[in-house]
Amino acid sequence: MKKNYYITTPIYYPSAKPHMGHAYSSIIADFFARFKRIQGYKVFFLTGTDEHGQKIERAAKEQKKNPQEFCDEISKSFKDLTKILNLSNDDFIRTTEIRHKKAATNIWKILEKKGEIYLSKYSGWYSVSDEAFYSEDEIEEVNGVKQSLSSGSKVEWVEEESYFFKLSKWQKPLLEFYSKNPDFILPISRKNEVLSFVRSGLKDLSVSRKSFKWGIQVPNNKDHVMYVWLDALTNYLSAINYPDEGNINFKNFWPADLHIIGKDILRFHAVYWPAFLLAAGINPPKKVYGHGWILSGDQKMSKSKGNILDPIEIIESYGLDPLRYYLIKEVSFGNDGNISKDKLENCINSDLANNFGNLCQRVISFSEKNTDLMTANEISFIDDDISILSIYEKNFNRIIKYIDNQDINSYINFIVEQLFAANKYFNDQEPWNKKKNILRLNTIVYTTLELIRKVTILLYPIIPDTSLKVMSIFNTSDIKLETIINNEYIKKNTKLKKIDILFKKIEKNVN
Ligand code: MSP
Numbered sequence: 001m002k003k004n005y006y007i008t009t010p011i012y013y014p015s016a017k018p019h020m021g022h023a024y025s026s027i028i029a030d031f032f033a034r035f036k037r038i039q040g041y042k043v044f045f046l047t048g049t050d051e052h053g054q055k056i057e058r059a060a061k062e063q064k065k066n067p068q069e070f071c072d073e074i075s076k077s078f079k080d081l082t083k084i085l086n087l088s089n090d091d092f093i094r095t096t097e098i099r100h101k102k103a104a105t106n107i108w109k110i111l112e113k114k115g116e117i118y119l120s121k122y123s124g125w126y127s128v129s130d131e132a133f134y135s136e137d138e139i140e141e142v143n144g145v146k147q148s149l150s151s152g153s154k155v156e157w158v159e160e161e162s163y164f165f166k167l168s169k170w171q172k173p174l175l176e177f178y179s180k181n182p183d184f185i186l187p188i189s190r191k192n193e194v195l196s197f198v199r200s201g202l203k204d205l206s207v208s209r210k211s212f213k214w215g216i217q218v219p220n221n222k223d224h225v226m227y228v229w230l231d232a233l234t235n236y237l238s239a240i241n242y243p244d245e246g247n248i249n250f251k252n253f254w255p256a257d258l259h260i261i262g263k264d265i266l267r268f269h270a271v272y273w274p275a276f277l278l279a280a281g282i283n284p285p286k287k288v289y290g291h292g293w294i295l296s297g298d299q300k301m302s303k304s305k306g307n308i309l310d311p312i313e314i315i316e317s318y319g320l321d322p323l324r325y326y327l328i329k330e331v332s333f334g335n336d337g338n339i340s341k342d343k344l345e346n347c348i349n350s351d352l353a354n355n356f357g358n359l360c361q362r363v364i365s366f367s368e369k370n371t372d373l374m375t376a377n378e379i380s381f382i383d384d385d386i387s388i389l390s391i392y393e394k395n396f397n398r399i400i401k402y403i404d405n406q407d408i409n410s411y412i413n414f415i416v417e418q419l420f421a422a423n424k425y426f427n428d429q430e431p432w433n434k435k436k437n438i439l440r441l442n443t444i445v446y447t448t449l450e451l452i453r454k455v456t457i458l459l460y461p462i463i464p465d466t467s468l469k470v471m472s473i474f475n476t477s478d479i480k481l482e483t484i485i486n487n488e489y490i491k492k493n494t495k496l497k498k499i500d501i502l503f504k505k506i507e508k509n510v511n
Helices: 020-036 054-062 069-085 098-113 165-180 188-199 228-233 248-253 263-280 311-318 318-330 341-370 383-404 408-428 438-459 464-474 481-485
Strands: 003-011 042-049 090-094 117-127 132-134 139-142 145-148 158-164 221-226 258-262 289-293 294-296
Touching: 003 020, 003 248, 020 042, 020 069, 020 132, 020 258, 020 289, 020 294, 020 311, 020 318, 020 383, 042 069, 042 228, 042 248, 069 090, 069 132, 069 311, 090 098, 098 117, 098 228, 098 263, 117 145, 165 188, 165 263, 188 263, 221 228, 228 263, 258 263, 263 289, 311 318, 311 341, 318 341, 318 408, 318 464, 341 408, 341 438, 341 464, 383 408, 383 438, 383 481, 408 438, 438 464, 438 481
Parallel strands: 003 042, 003 258, 042 090, 258 289
Antiparallel strands: 117 132, 117 158, 139 145
């Protein structure tokens, strides 16, 4: 079994400061990266910025900056965000780096050598905002302005000499590839969209632009820069040292296990990307997951709509882990999710403060009063204890499957159920009435602590800082998934460490 795992976020356009939508993709990818690490995988987790193209060139011009200087500034705010979000990324790639230009140039040369690219002329619609070519039937006119049906962004007419990639020829091989790799595109609803797009016939794709300069130069033709999507997609290879295919990183991590992306860029990742790779003789990635949008007031967030939710502001008011938990749990993965401060506050109060936080505090303060913050020397389990402790063992394979199927919703539901179950166990066992049976009292405390330890490990990919804080009760920071099925993990006679309140309940104004 391959014990390496390569996961990526989209690389973001540094055309404006990052917003909640970007934070969402990154947090989701971080969640998977952290889970696979505690599962024992060697993980390579990549994120970065997509810095070429007309969109960036124009944004820089608006601010009277040269594009490189402009990118340096905004790319830095995306890099800073990786720290603010506590992302565990192993690398941050910028497409203006030499290592990336080398990889993109190499891919181009291979495609050209294999006869997959030819020079012709493009005339058609182009959206600078999406950096996408659209056909007549993919656009509409609203108030005299032509725009893309799918994204609503303005399109403009382009007529220029251009290199084309022979995408049409890859229609059949792509369909074969999808049918041999049924999990390549998830969720299923999105897969169907892609299949019908490919089945309806593919036209050759324009892969260079001539009317502006901000891009990677096409080898042997100074007049053209590469189409920004061909350039950008290659980032997934450049970060693992492609074109040096003998390199250990390339050998270990390619093909990528999972590209996390938003549904808006599915066509690029699920159609163009595998076609480029197949044409270049490189294996396509294993899976592309197109998640839904974070909506603000029922609309996709965008600069032009002025409905941007700033992750940094939310983190300053509520803390990072509550935001991570909220986005991972409350936005049903794969679907769009409308987020609001009100829902975030409810989530903090019910799940984090009342359910998880309260469980930890109650047991610790009970232990402080009754067992001197020690786990006992002698423990004697009864059926009630064994049955609740063994839930993890019984569900272990299922938990891993949830993750490997990107079924975040079921994963979280399992955790929430276990939090309720642990609280209920502690209530039902009434350790406060067992002061005359110290063996029983000690066993209840021990069992509840062990339940806390187990659930905290499952919570680690979601709320890493808080989980580490809880693990410090047991004087450890060693988080390994397999230890949730080891009932003897908390040593007897362990001194427990007290911790501060994990989540403050938010007082809500009732109008
Ligand atoms: N640069 C391209 C991606 C190239 S990948 C080889 C791009 N960048 S982007 O900055 O516009 O956005 C990238 C991703 O950010 C989206 O695919 C999505 O994952 C995320 N989101 C941006 N807005 C979003 C929401 N409102 N909601 C959820 N995610 C969204 O496209």
